[in-house]
Amino acid sequence: MEPARIDFIVMFSIATAVMLLLALSIILFVIFYQKRILSEQLKRQLLEAGYQQKMLEAALESQEKERSRLASDLHDSVGAMLSTIRLTLHPVVKAGNGQPLDQTKQLLDETIETVRRISRDLLPASLERFGLSHAVQEMCERINMSGIIEVQLSESGHKIEMDKKREVMVYRIIQEMINNAIRHSKASLLKVQLVWTETLDIIIQDNGQGFDYEGFKDHHNASKAGLGLYSIETRVSLLGAKLDYSTVFPKGSQFTVKVPTAA
Amino acid sequence: MTIEFVKNLSNYSQWLGSFLIAFLVFRKYSSCSKEIKIIGIVALVSIIFQSMQNFSLHFLNMLYLNAIGDCYVYLESLLLFTFYYLLFVNNRIARFLVVVAAITSSSIYVLVNVGDPSYPWYAVLSSTEGALLILFSVMLFFKLVKDLPQENLLDMPVFWINAAVLFFYSCTFMLSLTMDYIAQILRNDFTIFWTFHNFLRACFCMVICIGIWKARKLNNQSNDKSNKQHSIG
Structure with missing residues (x-):
C-alpha cells in the first residue's frame, strides 16, 4: 500500500x-x-x-x-x-x-x-373541647332545629385523632359545603357522612337541583368570584386532600373529600 | 464475503431504509405534518433515483451516471432546505439563510450542467449541501435549546430527524469533499468509501424512522384526547 x-x-x-x-x-x-x-x-x-x-x-x-x-x-x-x-x-x-x-x-x-x-x-367551642365529630354533629343539629333543611349525619369507622389545625380546616370545609348546599341547591335533604378509614372521607349529598361544577369553576375563576368554592379548594389543597364532585342532575349532587388524617 | 457483496448489501440497506420512510409517511400521508411529508418525499426521490441508477448499472450495462447523482443531490438539498424553512417559524434571518442556501445550490447545479466537465462539481455540490445542512441542523438545535420545549426532546420527531441530518452529513462531509479525488486517484478503493457512505445512509434512514414513529405516536395521542373530549361532551 x-x-x-x-x-x-x-x-x-x-x-x-x-x-x-x-x-x-x-x-x-x-x-x-x-x-x-x-x-x-x-x-x-x-x-x-x-x-x-x-x-x-x-x-x-x-x-x-x-x-x-x-x-x-x-x-x-x-x-x-x-x-x-x-x-x-x-x-x-x-x-x-x-x-x-x-x-x-x-x-x-x-x-x-x-x-x-x-x-x-x-x-365552635365544641370543636376545641370535644373534637371534629361532636362539632359537626352540633352544627347539623343546629341546622335541623332551624328548619331550613333536614340534615342527616352518619359516621362510621374507627375515629383517628387529628391535629387541631387540621380539624379546624376540615370543619370549615364541611361548614362551607353545607352552607353552599343550603344557599344554592334548593334541596330539602342533606346527607353528611363521615367515614373513618385510613383517611377521613367526607361525603355530602343533597337532593337539590345539582350544578355544573366545572362550568361554575371556570366562570368564577374568570370573574374572580366563588370565594366559597375557592376557600374549600384552598383548604383541600393545604390538607393534601382530594376533592371529587359528582352530579346526578337534575336530582342533586355529591361532594367527596378524602382527607389524610396525618399531615 | 466479497467487497461486491458488502457493497450490494449497503446499497440495498439504504434502499430499504428509504423505502421504510416512504412507507411510514405515505401510509397515513394526510395525517402527517408538513415537515414529515417533506421527509417522505425525500425518501421517495431517493428510491426513484437509486432505482434509476441501479437500472442503468444492471440492465443498460452503463457506468454510474453522474447526471443522475448530481440531480438527486440537488433535489434532496432543495427538499431538505424546504424542511428547515418550515421549521424556522418566526425566524426571518434563518429563513432568509435557507433561501440563500437554496439559491446557492441551484447556482451550483446550473454550473454542474454548463460548466467545465473536468471540474469536480459533484464534490462542490454535495459538500456545499452537507455544510449548509450541518449549519441548519445546528441552528435548529440552537432554536430548540432557546425555545426550551417542556416535553422530553427524545419524544419530539423533529429532534430525531434533525439529529439524523447532523449525524449523516457530518460523517459524510469529508467524503463529499474528497469524492472526486477518491474517484480519480484511489479508484480501487472507491467502492469501500461508497459502501461506508451507504451504511451511514441506512443509519440516517433508521434514525428518521424513529422520528416518524414518534410523530405517529404523538398524532395518536392527540386523536385519543380529542375522542375522549367528544365522549364527555
Whole structure:
C-alpha cells in the first residue's frame, strides 16, 4: 500500500471521526442542557409552590385567629352586655305589663341568640373541647332545629385523632359545603357522612337541583368570584386532600373529600 | 464475503431504509405534518433515483451516471432546505439563510450542467449541501435549546430527524469533499468509501424512522384526547 494512500485514509478517518464526535457532542449537549434547565425550572416551581402553601397556611391561620378573637369578643362583651340589659329589663317588663316592652324583650332574646349563633359559627367551642365529630354533629343539629333543611349525619369507622389545625380546616370545609348546599341547591335533604378509614372521607349529598361544577369553576375563576368554592379548594389543597364532585342532575349532587388524617 | 457483496448489501440497506420512510409517511400521508411529508418525499426521490441508477448499472450495462447523482443531490438539498424553512417559524434571518442556501445550490447545479466537465462539481455540490445542512441542523438545535420545549426532546420527531441530518452529513462531509479525488486517484478503493457512505445512509434512514414513529405516536395521542373530549361532551 503506497504511503500517500495510507496518509489519505488516516487523515480521512480522523477527520470523519472528529466530525462524528462533534455531531454527537452537539446532540448530547442539547439533550442534557434541556434536561438540566427543565429540572432547574421544576425545582424553582416546587419552591414557589411551597412558599405559596406557607403563605396560604399563614393567611388561614390568621383568619382563624381573627375569628376566634371576634367570637370571644361577641360572646364575652356584646353577649354579656345584652344579657345584662335583659336582666335589667326583666323587672320593668314585670312591673309595666306593657306589650311594647314584651316585644323589646323578645327582640333582645333573639339578638342574644343571634350573637351566640354567630359566635358559635365563628369558632365552635365544641370543636376545641370535644373534637371534629361532636362539632359537626352540633352544627347539623343546629341546622335541623332551624328548619331550613333536614340534615342527616352518619359516621362510621374507627375515629383517628387529628391535629387541631387540621380539624379546624376540615370543619370549615364541611361548614362551607353545607352552607353552599343550603344557599344554592334548593334541596330539602342533606346527607353528611363521615367515614373513618385510613383517611377521613367526607361525603355530602343533597337532593337539590345539582350544578355544573366545572362550568361554575371556570366562570368564577374568570370573574374572580366563588370565594366559597375557592376557600374549600384552598383548604383541600393545604390538607393534601382530594376533592371529587359528582352530579346526578337534575336530582342533586355529591361532594367527596378524602382527607389524610396525618399531615 | 466479497467487497461486491458488502457493497450490494449497503446499497440495498439504504434502499430499504428509504423505502421504510416512504412507507411510514405515505401510509397515513394526510395525517402527517408538513415537515414529515417533506421527509417522505425525500425518501421517495431517493428510491426513484437509486432505482434509476441501479437500472442503468444492471440492465443498460452503463457506468454510474453522474447526471443522475448530481440531480438527486440537488433535489434532496432543495427538499431538505424546504424542511428547515418550515421549521424556522418566526425566524426571518434563518429563513432568509435557507433561501440563500437554496439559491446557492441551484447556482451550483446550473454550473454542474454548463460548466467545465473536468471540474469536480459533484464534490462542490454535495459538500456545499452537507455544510449548509450541518449549519441548519445546528441552528435548529440552537432554536430548540432557546425555545426550551417542556416535553422530553427524545419524544419530539423533529429532534430525531434533525439529529439524523447532523449525524449523516457530518460523517459524510469529508467524503463529499474528497469524492472526486477518491474517484480519480484511489479508484480501487472507491467502492469501500461508497459502501461506508451507504451504511451511514441506512443509519440516517433508521434514525428518521424513529422520528416518524414518534410523530405517529404523538398524532395518536392527540386523536385519543380529542375522542375522549367528544365522549364527555
